[in-house]
Amino acid sequence: MQSTAGVTVCCDMACKADSEQTPQSFRLTGLSEQMNKQKEDESILQVKDPEPVIPDATLQVEGESFYVNRQCLAHQSPYFRALFFGCGVESSRRKVEIKGVGLQHFRVLMEHSRTSRLALDRENVLGILETADFLQFERARLLCCKFLERELHLSNCLGMMAYAWQLGCTQLYTAARQVVLTHFAAIVAEEDFLSLPKETVAHLLASDDLAIHKDDLALEATLHWVSFDSKREEHFLELIELVRPESLSLSFITELLTRMKSSDPRAKLICKLNEHFPASWSVGRSMRRTRTRETLFVLGGPHDQDIPKHGADGPLHRHLH
Incomplete structure (x- = not known):
């Protein structure tokens, strides 16, 4: 406390000494220059009234x-x-x-x-x-x-994305699409998802920014969208090509193989996948999605003993382990 007070006193004395040594005219001149400078700055900031049109x-x-x-x-x-x-x-x-x-x-x-x-x-x-x-x-x-x-929200981002595309509002379209990609799991459950055109579904599935931990959801979304309208079955294999098999989990593959002989309305599509295995799935590893944090299934992994025998003679069984 004493040292602090000492510093303060010294500063005050120094300031006082400077004040006594500074001519009065110099201080007034400096003050006048500051006032003139302030007036110049204020004049620059003032906006002139626009001329009448x-x-x-x-x-x-x-x-x-x-x-x-x-x-x-x-x-x-x-x-x-x-x-x-x-x-x-x-x-x-x-x-x-x-x-x-x-x-x-x-x-x-x-x-x-x-x-x-x-x-x-x-x-x-x-x-x-x-x-x-x-x-x-x-x-x-x-x-x-x-x-x-x-105003973007999970409940309107799909409609907003289509609306922005129609009007050519690029920035709004990009923002709405990012909401869809980031919250894809919730978006798939929305009724509007089933009304999307095939091209839009394909663009979403192909995106590296699709925020899903496993491509189980991508495949499930494809089955969901295609099974909504029987006319969409012709697009099924094209969309399946966009699913990344390295990110499919073993438990999901097991479930798919089980559904093939069940009464599940999507069993027909799963059988079609088993019979017409996507060529891209056999070529090699596809690029991982940016937001995917872990790969639960890897092509060529030592998991043969974990695959059930349902559909063991089909490509779905042979290529997915």
Whole structure:
């Protein structure tokens, strides 16, 4: 405590000595320079009021008129650039009717074009996104996608992924797909999974980022999706090629072989797998999934004694140990 007090006193005395030796004029000059510098910084930070934009055209949507500046809208949207300065008849008109958009969403986008503010909520975001996509307001489109990214959930990520793909919203599609890959076990149980097109199921199964510990789930998901519609049986072997046999567990293979002679509705598919063994499974090891932490089954492993005799004459038995 004494040493600390001593340091404080010495500092105070040193400061006092400096103060006595510093000319008053120097201190005032320094203070004046600091005040001038502060004023300069404040002037730099001040945002000048934008110059008023003079409307030179009228847009009509569902009977309501919007007075706009053509150059301003053309700068924000290729749609309006082509409308106002293209070769169409609208380029020579000062009053143009916009069809194919809703009044409420158009009004929000016109406000955004003037103020850069976009009022989004769960009720209007999809409508505004589609309208912004139609009118090619790219910044508004990106803001809508960002909003939807924050709303992603297990219950909507599959639908959002398809929706984003349809609109070409790459970042939203990637975000939704990542949720699906990360929570695949829960997603497979969702009813929407059964409605996915074959191409989407294939892309998910082929991903190295599919977050599953064993490919048992990948194979089970394939059986689940194919058995939902008999017309999908023609895609079964193609999808099975994407399952990584090194990551199949012995217990799951045992269960598959048992199902072949059971009343399980998927027994037909399992028999088909046994009879038409995927060529890729016999070639060699496939790349492990990034998130797979352990491989419970390895091709060529010493586990013959653990395989049951059901279906012992088929490729499923011969190649899966």
